Amino acid sequence: MEDYTPSRVDKVLFTLAPCLIIVPALIGFVVIPWGGVWNCPSFNLLGISALHVEGGPVHIAGANINIGVIYLLAVASLGVYGVTLGGWASNNKYSFWAASAPPRR
Secondary structure: OOOOOOOOHHHHHHHHHHHHHHHHHHHHHHHHHEEEEOOOOOOHHOOOHHHHHHHHHEOOOOHHHHHHHHHHHHHHOOOHHHHHHHHHOOHHHHHHHHHOOOOOO
């Protein structure tokens, strides 16, 4: 596989830009409850009765937040910065203009 990099680009930022698009898309999945609820039993940590851990329900998800829809909208909006960074790192005024211009109606 060949990685095409135009001449006169900032190679570090030009390579970082796709990562800044993918990461917000992936961390949006953290609010999806993948496993439901697990009832954890009470136990002693390392067999020491002084380190007793009380059991109870544990939500199996990356983050148990009550504002899931607002979180998804906020994280999804961060992907725009990767597109703008890719246009700017290309060192081409037309690429930067296309990446940062609002869409036409």
